[in-house]
Amino acid sequence: MTDTLSTEISYTTETEIRWRGLDLMQDILGKHDFAETMFLLITGRLPEAWEKTIFDASLITLMEHGLTPHAIVARLVADSNPDQIQVAISSGLNCVGDVFAGTMEGCGHLLLEGLASDNKEDWCHSTARAYRENRRPLPGFGHPQHKPDDPRSPRLFEIARNAGAPGEAITLLEQFSQAVDETYGRHLTINATGALAALMLEIGISPGIMRGIAVTSRAAGLTAHIAEEQKTHSGRRIWTTVENQFAYTGP
Template sequence: MSDKLTTEISQTTETEIRWRGQDLMTDILGKRDFAETMYLLMTGRFPEPWERQIFDACLITLMEHGLTPHAIVSRLVADSNPDQLQIAMASGLTCVGDVFAGTMEGCGRLLQEGLAADDKAQWCHDTATAYRQERRPLPGFGHPQHKPDDPRTPRLFQVAREAGATGHAIGLLEEFGTAVDTVYGRHLTINATGAIGALLLEVGIQPEIMRAIAVTSRAAGLTAHIAEEQKTRSGRRIWTLVENEFAYTGP
């Protein structure tokens, strides 16, 4: 075994740039789109047409969702560092996590476990019961705004099935959702990140890298918020509004 550091992702010479063995100029530029090329860099191959369609839908879905913490943080930092927009972008992206936009990773792991179970119905019941009894947040379920259901979820499932996904992960998530409602005694929506966790499994993306898809997606939306911030200068007004809303209660 060689001690030499290696990479399979890219190679650059005086006359060539190759990504995963593909020539950037002749094989990619003008021939492949962003989703296909990102998938190539991640997996080592171009996606099949049905995989590309599903992967692209996942990238689009989490791109923008209004004045979320990601957008607010980016606007505030852009106001503080108007000439360093990369700092504003990076600051907003740190909000992608276990609460906002990043729970497809946890849902993907759950579904992987369920797909390996012999008795999937029993797995659904037991897993929902365990989360309920332990009062743990259920990744991929619930939404503070979209009630009773997240409108993005059924559309994502429809896109994936029409594109040609096997539907194994999607079907399990739907079955799990039914078990969750039964165990919890109320309806919990499957949110967009839960749906994306299932879709990414359908196209061969492992849970360990799923959150990076959300980061890539949300970066595009934050670009729009920073561009608008440059015109409206809302960050200073947000700061003033928050400051005025707080009342001092100390000694």
């Protein structure tokens, strides 16, 4: 028997549009907001009130963070291709990865490993030692600007706990943070992506999907940067400023 290609996400007919079984016009539009509907499409169900609060806060957190590589690339591309806003935004989104904004995926995998451990204290210390001894970047920790702590992380934990999250992943991340500080002999902040990894696990979002949440969030912020770029035309000045800062050292 031939396997049939299938999807559970949506289907349309001449007279209706259904997403996860719900009628777009009657069940969704005007009744559920963006965060709820995105959660529905990803998970197949509408979120509980506490899950929506956490998911919405997560979408907002990484939306904007100044002139990071995402925004700079988007502005430069917008200057080169001003009539195709989607090209500029998608170019900026290519900077979401293992260094900027996308590290929640790595931290999510790490936390899942810890949650499955029978002895979480031993796991925290042995994992911290392994990362330090192998000099591997620790996903979800450290920030070049926010010191000693990323102000977003404790606020995200507060929102999640007040909303009614079980708190198992958050508690493990805080426990792991203590082990990291002891092992490294200095304080490494839990950054926003680390906190978001814990929050996503609390509401059942798998690590493989977490970076998609970051991409969705950053797309909104980059839209604002392009809107500003259309008024200020900063991309050309960014280019000339960088060019003038480089000295030729060739033969």
